[in-house]
Amino acid sequence: MGTSARAGARSDQAFRAQGLQEFAGWIEDLLRARGYEIDSPRGGGRSKLADDAGVHRAAVSRLLQRQSMPDLETMRRIAAVLGVPLREMLIRSGRLTEDDLPLAGAGRPAAEAGAAPLSPEEAACRMGVPPELRGLFAQVARQFLPEAR
Numbered sequence: 479m480g481t482s483a484r485a486g487a488r489s490d491q492a493f494r495a496q497g498l499q500e501f502a503g504w505i506e507d508l509l510r511a512r513g514y515e516i517d518s519p520r521g522g523g524r525s526k527l528a529d530d531a532g533v534h535r536a537a538v539s540r541l542l543q544r545q546s547m548p549d550l551e552t553m554r555r556i557a558a559v560l561g562v563p564l565r566e567m568l569i570r571s572g573r574l575t576e577d578d579l580p581l582a583g584a585g586r587p588a589a590e591a592g593a594a595p596l597s598p599e600e601a602a603c604r605m606g607v608p609p610e611l612r613g614l615f616a617q618v619a620r621q622f623l624p625e626a627r
Contacts, residue, residue, distance in 0.1 A: 495544075497572040502544050504570055508560045516542065531555040547571055558606040598623070 509516050514523035524542060528535040533552045540546045548556065550573075557567040565581075568574045596604070598616035607615045 498544050498547055501547065501571050502541055505541060505556070505560075508562065512560060527556070527559065531559045547573075555606075 506516060509523060509527060514527055516523035516527075524538050525535055528538045531538075531552070533548075533555050537548050537552045538556075541548050553567050553571065553573075554564055557564045565579050569576055569579065598619040599612060601619065602612040602615040
């Protein structure tokens with residue numbers, strides 16, 4: 479490997495490390511804001527997040543210790559638990575850019591632009607609300623929707 483190739487590889491590693499640092503910091507801020515105790519060694523917030531998301535504790539630890547970026551499925555599950563759109567999670571992780579995931583009007587993904595609004599039940603399903611809680615979710619969500627004309 480030539481000198482310029484090694485320098486390029488080091489530069490790429492530094493860029494990825496910086497991205498992981500920023501992403502993990504953002505996740506930590508979200509965790510604190512949602513009441514996960516992650517700052518004390520015995521707080522249990524990391525384990526609770528892993529349990530809530532149904533992911534391996536090691537994946538959460540590796541992310542928060544800035545060792546590795548979670549895989550797509552782990553990211554999807556963590557996003558659902560933290561109430562963050564997967565789109566934002568993917569962009570902040572550096573896996574995709576805003577150009578890769580454009581929005582069209584009203585904050586809806588371009589593929590859904592012009593589509594009929596989601597029902598509360600469909601929204602619950604897409605958000606990963608457990609089946610046994612979807613009815614309750616829909617009932618509460620309907621209280622915040624404008625009345626149909």
